[in-house]
Amino acid sequence: MRLQDLKKADASWKDKAVHARYRVESIGSLARLLRHGPGKMAEIFRWDWLRTLAGASNLLDMAVYTRTGRYREASAYALAEVIGGIGDLIDSICAAPDRVVIHEDLVPSEIFRGMGLAPFMAEVIGIAVPLVKADWAEKYIDIAENEGTPPDTCSLPKCTMGVALDGQFPKSAAIVTSNMPCDGGMASYTILERELKSPCFRLDIPYNFYNDRAIDYFVSELKRMIAWLEEHTPGRMDWDRLKEVCIERNKAMEHELEIWELIRQKPAPMAGEAIWLAQLIHMVATPGSPRATRTMKNILKRTKKIMENGGGALPEERYRAVLWNPPTLVFPELFVWAEQQYGVALLADMLTYHRHPFIDVSSPDSMLRSLAQIIVEGPMARHTRGPAENFFDDLFYLYEYFSLDMIWMAGHIGCKNTMALNGMFRERCREREIPLFIMNYDLSDTRVVSPVDMKKQAEAFMETVMKAEPLL
Amino acid sequence: MNQAVIPDFFRQILDQPVNNLVDQAQEQGKKAIAYTCSYVPQPLLSLDGVFPIRVRAPGVVGTPMADTYLSSVICSYTRSVLELALEWAFDSLDGWVFAASCDHLRRLYDNLDYLNKPAFNHMIDMPHRGGAAAEKWLTEEYKSLGAALAESFGVDASPQALSRSIKEHNAYLSVMREISKMRKQDNPPVTGAMFQTLLAASTSAPKDMVMDELKALLARLRESNEGKPYRARVLLAGSHCDDPGYIDVIEKTGGLVVAERTCTGSIPALAPIPENDAPYETLAGQALANISCPRMMESFQARVDEILEAVEEYRADGVVLQTMKFCDTWGVESGPMVQELRKAGVPILKLEREYTMSSEGQLQTRIQAFLESMGK
Ligand code: SF4
Ligand code: SF4
Secondary structure, three states, X not given: OOHHHOOOOOOOHHHHHHHHHHHHHHHHHHHHHHHHHHHHHHHHOOOHHHHHHOOXXXXXXXXXXXXXXXXXXXXXXXXXXXXXXXXXXXXXXXXXXXXXXXXXXXXXXXXXXXXXXXXXXXXXXXXXXXXXXXXXXXXXXXXXXXXXOOOOOOHHHHHHHHHHXXXXXXXXXXXEEEOOOOHHHHHHHHHHHHHHOOOEEEEOOOOOOOOHXXXXXXHHHHHXXXXXXXXXXOOOOOHHHHHHHHHHHHHXXXXXXXXXXXXXXXXXXXXXXXXXXXXXXXXXXXXXXXXXXXXXXXXXXXXXXXXXXXXXXXXXXXXXXXXXXXXXXXXXXXXXXXXXXXXXXXXXXXXXXXXXXXXXXXXXXXXXXXXXXXXXXXXXXXXXXXOOHHHHHHHHHHHHHOOOOEEEEEEEXXXXXXXXXXXXXXXXXXXXXXXXXXXXXXXXXXXXXXXXXXXXXXXXXXXXXXXXXXXX | OOOOOOOHHHHHHOOOOOOHHHHHHHHXXXXXXXXXXXXXXXXXXXXXXXXXXXXXXXXXXXXXXXXXXXXXXXXXXXXXXXXXXXXXXXXXXXXXXXXXXXXXXXXXXXXXXXXXXXXXXXXXXXXXXXXXXXXXXXHHHHHHHHHHHHHHHOOOOOHHHHHHHHHHHHHHHHHHHHHHHHOOOOOOOOOHHHXXXXXXXXXXXXXXXXXXXXXXXXXXXXXXXXXXXXXXXXXXXXXXXXXXXXXXXHHHOOEEEEEEEOOOOOOOOOOOOOOOOOXXXXXXXXXXXXXOXXXXXXXXXXXXXXXXXXXXXXXXOEEEEEEEOOOXXXXXXXXXXXXXXXXXXXXXXXXXXXXXXXXXXXXXXXXXXXXXXXXX
C-alpha cells in the first residue's frame, strides 16, 4: 500500500502551493550536492541508495497528500527538513572525505563534530531509504544472507551489512561503534570493519546504567575514544567547538520539550511525522546541528499556531496513540492512514521519547558526562539494554503523560530482545486495561509481512478492540 | 582389548534437569545455585555452603508456554529452560545467577523473574571488552555477587575463602584436563560424546560428589589401550552444546570429536585458574581474557586464532561450527569465521541447530558429506 490507497485531501490553492514549495526545497537540498563537482557526483551516484534517496520527495507527497491547512504545512516543512538533514550528512562527507567517521546509531556523534570530523551514521541508509522505496532493502538483506548472516537476524543491521558488502559506503578514516542496541547490531560491525577496511573503535556501555558508577565507566570509554580518534584520524578535540555543538543541541532539546508539553493537550496541536521522523533524523542522526535546532523551533512555532487557531492538528482527533519499538520503515504511511481512517493521532514513538538531559557545558568533563548520560539513557538503548522494567516503565509513563487511548507495539520479528518482552507486556497492559496492539512486521523487509497485511492487522485491532468506526 | 566406557553414574546425572546428587547435597544443608553462562565463575558459586549447577533442559519436547512469553524467535536453549521452569522443574534450586551476556539470556532472566520469581536472582553486568577498566568493573561485579551470596546464604565470600574454592576447582580442572589431553592421542580412549557426558555431568552436580568417580575413571582410562576407530578428527566449535547426543551423531558417522571450543566444551573451560591472594581480580581477568565468546566485541581474530591453534594441537582434520538458531552473536560472526578458517586451509562445516536435537538423519547426512569432502 502506498499513496494511491490514501485519500487525497481536498487541497486549496494554498495547500497546493505548500506542496510545491517544499518539493522545490527538498529537491534543492539534494541538488546542492552538485557543488562538489562532476567527479564527486559520479563517485557518489554509483551508490544505489543515494540514487534512490534522490527521489525522497515521494516521502513529502505522503505527508501533504492527505492533509490540509496548517497541519499540511507543518508536516511538509518537517519532511523537507528531514530530507535536508540527510542532504547535510552527505554534503559533509563530500566536503571532508579524509575526515569521515562511520558510526553506529547509538554513539555520541556530537563529539566527532567537536573534533572537526564528518560523522556518517551507517544505519541511516537502512532507515531512510526504505521510507522512500519500501522494498529497497531486500536486495541488501539478501546480499548479507548470501555471505552467511542468518535469515533471522534483524533486517536493519543486515541491510547495513549488505550495503557494505556491496561496496556502497563512503571511504572512512575510522569506524566507531558500541555494544548497542542489541547483539545483532553489535555483531554487524565485525562485517563492517572487514568490508570498510577502516580501523574500528568500540564503546562499551554497561547493562545497568542508572548509577554513577556506570556513567563514570562510560565517560572513561569516551575519553579513550577521543584519544583513539586523535591517533587514527586528522580530527583533534576542540572543546570550544564541542561546546557550540552541545549548546545547539540544548536549544533543539528545549524546543522539543515544549512541543511535547503542548501536544499533551486534547486535541493535540501536532502529530505524525513532524514529531517522530523529525526527531529520528535531527536528534539521533544529526544532533547538535543548526538545522536540528531550526527544525525543532519551527515545528514548535507551527504547533503554537495550530493551537492559537483552536482545534488540533487532525481534523478530528478520536484516539491518541504511541508507536513503540522501531518505526515501520517499510510502511511510513501507517499513521497517515490511521489518521484518515480512524482519527488516530500519533504523539510519540520509541525513538522520539528520550530522557535526554540538557548538556552541562561548564567544562569538558561535564559535557562528556552529559553526553554519556544521553547515550546510555538514549532511545532504544534504554529499552534494549537493562532490565525489562526500563521498557515497561517508559511506556506506562507515556501512556499517562500524553493521555493515550492505546499502545501500538511494532512487533518487529528480527528484534528478538523486544519480542521477548511482549508476553509480559501484554499481561501488564491487561491488568491496567490498556488496549495494546502488537503488529507483526519486519522493519525493512516487505516479504515477511507486506504493508497491506500490516494495515489489515491495524484495521482488525481498531474495529474489534477499539470498536472504531471508519471515518471514510 | 581394553576399551573404556563411561559409568552409568555420569549418564544418570544427565537424565534429569535436577538430579539426585543435588537433592542429597541440599539435604546436607548446601544451597544449589543455577547458572546459564560461562561468564558466571564456578569457584564463586562453590564457596563453602553453596554449589553451582549449570542449567540444562533435558527432556524438553516443545516450548509452547515459553514461546508465549519469550516468543519463538529467541534461542531454544533459553526457551527450553523457561519451559521447564514453568513446569516447576527448577523450583528446588535455591537461586539463579545470570550474566548480562547476550540478549536471550537477559530476557530469560526478566521472564523468569516475572513468571516464577526465584528467591535469589542475580545479574552480573558483563563488559563487552577486555582491558584494565573492564577488569576493574568485572571485579566489582564479582565482589557484589560474593556479597549477595554472603547476605542470602551466609557463606564466607572473603578473598581467602574464594582462594580456597579456586584451589578445589583447580583440582577438578586438573583431572578433566588429564582426560582431555588423552584426546590428542592417535587413538584416544575417550570419545567426544564420552567427554561431553563427563563435562556436563560434573557441572550439573556438586563437584565433591563426582570427584571420586572422575578420578577412578581417569585411572581406568590411563590403562585402556584402545579407542574407537574413526575416519576423521573433528573440532567442534560454536555456541552452547551440552548434549552428548549431538556429538554422538557426529561420531556414529565416523568423525571423532577431539575437542570442543564451545561455551560448554573443553576449550577454554579447563584452563587452570592462577592461585594468588587477589582471587576476585583473577577470576575477572581470566573471564575477560579466556572465555572467547562472540559477545566480546574486539576479539574476532582472537577467536579465529584460538580455533586454528586448537586444530593444530588436537590434529583435527576439520571443524564443525554449530550455532544455535536465533543466536545473533554466533550467527553473524559465523560468516566471516568460515571465510577465515577456509583461508587458513581448514575444512569447515557450518551447521545451525536447535537446543533439542530434532533431525538426527539430516545431521548424519551433512557430516557424512563433510567427511567425504575431506577425502576421509
Ligand atoms: S530493531 Fe531491534 S534487533 Fe534491530 S537493530 Fe534495533 S534493537 Fe537491534
Ligand atoms: S554463547 Fe556466550 S553468552 Fe551465550 S552462553 Fe556461551 S559464553 Fe555465554
